Amino acid sequence: MADLAALLTDAAARVADHRAQAAAGPVAPSPDVVTTVRSALGSLRDEPTEPAQVIDELVAAVRPGLVATTGPRYFGFVIGGAFPAATAADILTTGWDQPAFNAVTSPAAAAVEEVAGGWLAELLGLPAGVSVGFVTGGQAANTVGLAAARHRVLAHAGWDVERDGLAGAPPVRVIASAERHATIDRSLRLLGLGTRAVTAVDADAQGRIDVPALARTLDALPPGPTVVCLQAGNVNTGACDDLVTGVAAAHRIGAWVHVDGAFGLWAAASPATRGLVEGLAGADSWATDGHKWLNVPYDSGYVFCADPAAHRAAMSFTASYLTGHGEGEVRAPSDYVPESSRRARGFATWAALRELGRSGVAELVERCCALARRFGDRAVDLDGVAVLNDVVLNQVLLRFGDDDAATDAVVAAVQRSGEAWMGATTWQGRRAMRISVSNATTSEDDVDRALLAVSTAWTAVARR
Ligand SMILES: Cc1ncc(COP(=O)(O)O)c(C=O)c1O
16 A cells, blocks of 8 residues: 555645746746657556556656646736645645535535635625535536526526426527627537527627617517626626626616626725626626636636526436435535536635635735736837737737737747747737736736746847
8 A cells, every 4th residue: 555645745745846846947838748748648557556656657747748827927818826725725625535515425515615605705795695606617607607597587488497498498598798708608508598599799899798789689679588698807808898787787678697707706806996897796697717816726616696596496406315415504515516526626715715815815806907007008118019908907918010920929939938928819800919917926027027028029020
């Protein structure tokens, strides 16, 4: 029998080492490293291998292919870092190996999701009594929120979708911004509503839904089951829909409002940015992530619902052998998520919130926004560089020489430099470098160092 304590101590030391190197080494390996990793992983052996050797081999094989996502100069997608307590709690979660099904499978996991879920709702300014599900991320949270919506709007129309399915059901109309996140469409596919259910409403130059157009669209609809998707935090610009007007327009016709706030919902946690998501509390369901701005390790997302009965109706299930379900004082976490068996994600979230406190979360949001503004303010001083968005949150879009190819070339050169990593996107028909400041360890020096890499790359590209 292997010495488990030694194995875990060694694994924790390797994690700490990886984290310590994240600020020092190249931010990302070259994409072709995947070939090296694949071959180093080897082939299936006939014989068993000692656990310590397994870990040695695993680390040796994959290390060259690890990306420094926990490091301070990773600005890709919307990838948060991972706070120390949350990381350690996540390692404990693995070691404890608790199925977060109900209070029988793990009283601790059930209680921690209830407590941490309440803290999250409070921080985000959601109404008292909202239900919460701990899911894998924004995609799953959108799917669950829209499943609750589907239940409620069809129940109002006299249709039991959980029992009868969608064949023959009254059509469900989904009204959403042309700038909705792509995961909304995938959720609609998974829920059988289909992407053709969407009526897309135009967005403005920042990516906010055109609320007068939304109101006109809604007012012109004949009565029927309707879901409106609004957004807090456009994935490119960070802009937030006008939730006050959008929610009011939707509720005027009895529609369900789902807010996709994968990262932007966190604007609510700071007085400095709260105004961007004013009206949030009036919605019916909300999706957000822990692994983005809250800097909880992957994977971690949350769905909240102002109609817990609809949430449960869409998600819960039971079976005769599943004792302890729906009984007792502690809610069953599995009633609010699509999985049956599931990792106990609440421990890491509880740890992040305990480590930060209310003030720490607010400060994290404000600091990332200030660093994003620093990116924008300094980038415009570079000749030929334009900032394409109003930097209202943690997202910045840069364009070089007003040219698609030059912009892509700068992005590629910065990625190759290893100094920083930012991705590329297309914003309103134009290629842009996309910067997301989502890591709690990023400092002003990191922004300046990344900007130096950007200006060096741009100078070289411009010279060609
Ligand atoms: C607005 C928005 N919604 C949903 C998602 C999907 O979140 P996840 O990748 O955690 O599933 C993202 C991811 O960036 C997002 O920005």
